Amino acid sequence: MPEILPEFSNSVKLKYVKLGYQYLVNHFLTLLLIPIIAALSLEILRSGPDEIINILKSLHFDLIQVLCSSFFIVFIATVYFMSKPRTIYLVDYACFKPPINCRVPFSTFMEHSRLINKSNPKSVEFQMRILERSGLGEQTCLPPAIHYIPPNPTMEAAREEAQLVIFSAMDSLFKKTGIKPKDIDILIVNCSLFSPTPSLSAMVINKYKMRSNVRSFNLSGMGCSAGVISIDLARDLLQVHPNSYALVVSTEIITPNYYTGNQRSMLLPNCLFRMGCAAMLLSNRRGESRRAKYRLLHVVRTHKGADDKAYRCVFEEEDPQGNVGISLQKDLMVIAGEALKSNITTMGPLVLPASEQLLFLFTLIGRKIFNPKWKPYIPDFKQAFEHFCIHAGGRAVIDELQKNLELSGEHVEASRMTLHRFGNTSSSSLWYEMSYIEAKGRMKKGDRVWQIAFGSGFKCNSAVWKCNRTIKTPTDGPWADCIDSYPVFIPEIVKL
Amino acid sequence: MVSVGEENLIYGIKLSSVGPARVTSPDVVHEPTSMDLAMKLHYLRGVYYYRSQAVQGLTIKKIKETMFTWLNRYYMANGRFRRSESGRPFVKCNDCGTRMIEAQCVKTLDQWLEMMEDRHSLHKLLVSDQVLGPEIAFSPLVLIQLTWFKCGGMSVGLSWAHVLGDAFSASDYINMWGQVLAGHDPNPVPDFANSPKQVEKSINPAPAAIDPLSVKRVDPVGDHWIYPNNYRLETFSFHITGKQLTQLQSKVSGQNHTDQVPSFESLCAIIWKCMAQNSEGSEPKTVTLCKNNPHGLKDKILSNNQTISVVKAEMSIVGAKLKELAALLVDQAITENNHIEEAVERDGGLSDFIVYGSNLTFVNWEEATFYGLEIKGQEPILVNYTIDGIGDNGVVLVLPGPKNSGETGSEERIVTVILPENRLLQLKSELKRECMFA
Numbered sequence: 065m066p067e068i069l070p071e072f073s074n075s076v077k078l079k080y081v082k083l084g085y086q087y088l089v090n091h092f093l094t095l096l097l098i099p100i101i102a103a104l105s106l107e108i109l110r111s112g113p114d115e116i117i118n119i120l121k122s123l124h125f126d127l128i129q130v131l132c133s134s135f136f137i138v139f140i141a142t143v144y145f146m147s148k149p150r151t152i153y154l155v156d157y158a159c160f161k162p163p164i165n166c167r168v169p170f171s172t173f174m175e176h177s178r179l180i181n182k183s184n185p186k187s188v189e190f191q192m193r194i195l196e197r198s199g200l201g202e203q204t205c206l207p208p209a210i211h212y213i214p215p216n217p218t219m220e221a222a223r224e225e226a227q228l229v230i231f232s233a234m235d236s237l238f239k240k241t242g243i244k245p246k247d248i249d250i251l252i253v254n255c256s257l258f259s260p261t262p263s264l265s266a267m268v269i270n271k272y273k274m275r276s277n278v279r280s281f282n283l284s285g286m287g288c289s290a291g292v293i294s295i296d297l298a299r300d301l302l303q304v305h306p307n308s309y310a311l312v313v314s315t316e317i318i319t320p321n322y323y324t325g326n327q328r329s330m331l332l333p334n335c336l337f338r339m340g341c342a343a344m345l346l347s348n349r350r351g352e353s354r355r356a357k358y359r360l361l362h363v364v365r366t367h368k369g370a371d372d373k374a375y376r377c378v379f380e381e382e383d384p385q386g387n388v389g390i391s392l393q394k395d396l397m398v399i400a401g402e403a404l405k406s407n408i409t410t411m412g413p414l415v416l417p418a419s420e421q422l423l424f425l426f427t428l429i430g431r432k433i434f435n436p437k438w439k440p441y442i443p444d445f446k447q448a449f450e451h452f453c454i455h456a457g458g459r460a461v462i463d464e465l466q467k468n469l470e471l472s473g474e475h476v477e478a479s480r481m482t483l484h485r486f487g488n489t490s491s492s493s494l495w496y497e498m499s500y501i502e503a504k505g506r507m508k509k510g511d512r513v514w515q516i517a518f519g520s521g522f523k524c525n526s527a528v529w530k531c532n533r534t535i536k537t538p539t540d541g542p543w544a545d546c547i548d549s550y551p552v553f554i555p556e557i558v559k560l
Numbered sequence: 561m562v563s564v565g566e567e568n569l570i571y572g573i574k575l576s577s578v579g580p581a582r583v584t585s586p587d588v589v590h591e592p593t594s595m596d597l598a599m600k601l602h603y604l605r606g607v608y609y610y611r612s613q614a615v616q617g618l619t620i621k622k623i624k625e626t627m628f629t630w631l632n633r634y635y636m637a638n639g640r641f642r643r644s645e646s647g648r649p650f651v652k653c654n655d656c657g658t659r660m661i662e663a664q665c666v667k668t669l670d671q672w673l674e675m676m677e678d679r680h681s682l683h684k685l686l687v688s689d690q691v692l693g694p695e696i697a698f699s700p701l702v703l704i705q706l707t708w709f710k711c712g713g714m715s716v717g718l719s720w721a722h723v724l725g726d727a728f729s730a731s732d733y734i735n736m737w738g739q740v741l742a743g744h745d746p747n748p749v750p751d752f753a754n755s756p757k758q759v760e761k762s763i764n765p766a767p768a769a770i771d772p773l774s775v776k777r778v779d780p781v782g783d784h785w786i787y788p789n790n791y792r793l794e795t796f797s798f799h800i801t802g803k804q805l806t807q808l809q810s811k812v813s814g815q816n817h818t819d820q821v822p823s824f825e826s827l828c829a830i831i832w833k834c835m836a837q838n839s840e841g842s843e844p845k846t847v848t849l850c851k852n853n854p855h856g857l858k859d860k861i862l863s864n865n866q867t868i869s870v871v872k873a874e875m876s877i878v879g880a881k882l883k884e885l886a887a888l889l890v891d892q893a894i895t896e897n898n899h900i901e902e903a904v905e906r907d908g909g910l911s912d913f914i915v916y917g918s919n920l921t922f923v924n925w926e927e928a929t930f931y932g933l934e935i936k937g938q939e940p941i942l943v944n945y946t947i948d949g950i951g952d953n954g955v956v957l958v959l960p961g962p963k964n965s966g967e968t969g970s971e972e973r974i975v976t977v978i979l980p981e982n983r984l985l986q987l988k989s990e991l992k993r994e995c996m997f998a
Binding site: 163167169171172202203211212216 | 576583621628640656657698
């Protein structure tokens, strides 16, 4: 017993020291200003009103001097306000909730696999093992075309899936925000693996009869991190076009991408990717500052494509039998870790409080000058953010990030539960996770959210949002009917 | 057994699965009763025919949506069989689902029904003939085939493993889908908390007793649950109008209206005698009767609840009067349900039995609510059911006929006979002689 107590009291002491240090450094300016103001006020009170008036009279203000000074002040103020980047608001967003008839329980997936892959029991066995350890639940959904034995991936079926998911999410968004399609000035749709002509953005414009001068963009091939890329693009466009609404749609169309071969490195996406879509309404209008849910603070994009290994780690190609699939290399997690490190190196100075940055600086200098053996200091990002949305790419990704960023179970709960309920919905998963946090009633005004997404390339993109108003638990949305049963315990291996 | 030329009638076959919309709690199982296990080698194959007016505008999307809602109630029919440590089969309710088959037919509904009059084997094209096994863990218990005819009409083919329940349960099951299609939602939330979890039954080896007469213990079939027939079985079906039925009853019971033999036993007596006529010395002396038990098990949604009784005749069937035979059927039937359950439990449910066809079996489905599956308020114009996996002594099924037969107040019957080929031909000619059908 006694051995534990000193350790405990040591760690408690350390905790308080750390807290004191953080408070001191983060509020340095305030702490400096208070004594100065105190001294000044004391001085003023001591001097008395007559003396103050005397001092003012002795300054001999000239009319021209006054005019020039005020003109100067107005000029500086104008330049400041003009050059400040516009605030980008996320007015609201909507996630697609799959219909009940798209549900695929594990047992159905496995039975279909066995029937489709009769000649390759080893592939089926492998898929079963992936599914058992995947962290997915029994309610994830696949599009109707993939329910057939064998799947029926025609272009028409892919378009139907796109229409189902995108129009559902958009209808929901229009209803929530009261915006009409004709009000949309910028439209960005991102879908990595399905890129028909005319594009999906053209499909949206056609369905909703948008204006002829709408600025539409269609991003394809950019992987699971394309959602953040679309937000970044919307932000840049909203800097240039005043008083506009930008609609961003992030989705992944599963129908054309069911892998029908046997390469192990290509079987993973079949087991993990599921239907999903999210539609976001961004704006730079002042009028939206009241009702907007979030403000966009930062977007940091990191691309490791210059490195050959990173470039090839998620690669779409044909297998020896001619089946097209996306192959994932074994060093995926290592590359993801490195991409994350790059990203947070840029992100750190933008978001971390001064205390963390100083510590990091000191440790860095210390390692360089004094002793290279010092452990590198991992800044505590939990001080910069209240909520984390880690792309639900798979259990391994979430585990890895939880370890690297030293996050608690509650921080990654949104990611894990989204993976369980919806599977890997690619670029829209970040929004399902946000929705989870809101549905749990945890999103308060002033909370900062960090969305991290990884994607082929290899890219690590992150977005930082600040909650604009405390969000009441929504009565609609993808989690409305099941949020009460979450969080669930997800066993390491599910027995099928 | 599809003959040449029949393969091209059905095309565009697409397989998929439908299952319950709600997640069944893990570890929920369904334990078949002894009666269920006695019936496990039998399969019901029913086909419901609808005119195009009933199914106009009914898309496959709407069908699947309603099915997912409907199957919430029948989660046990969507599981898969496993064997417990003792080898006794049970159903793991893992939401694997019901197999769905979509198909198109080159003929119109009327053309098809006309063709069916001569070739009953066409029935097999509209309903799946899959059985449980050889891998029971991956075999669906229920398969539904939807076939669209050239004219827009549709047939619904229900393939049902008898181990889940009898025809009355199957009928209730599929009729509920009609209810959900119509927009009703009579789904009580399944109470998973009270669902039986795995329970090991202890085996009490009873002293070697005699098996009941109505069942036959067959050689072990392992995990491929179908009885291997020694003869090729053929099916033959004919309608009996209400008027004909009354005439037949009079023929059997005499003109005295006070103690009329019920219609079912009258039909059985006539057919029994016809069967005996041409059997050349090996008359069927023992017959099995299967009837609905109106006092159903209230807490079970699906069950094998038929009363199975056996009738043993001492005298010669050929020489007997119809009235005598009918009296035998009505009065001397010995119920064997308990005896069957004992026989099954003797080795813990591991043996394999057949009930239908172990003797000449007469099945009374007159009260079955086959015509209760309404689509858009319309009843099917015809419902046909057969049983697969029956024994070589054959089966006679008495089904209700379509209601819109034009005659008010009386009800039509459909009699389906499944027998080995040669005996069926003989029976057909004999029945024709008796003017049972035109």
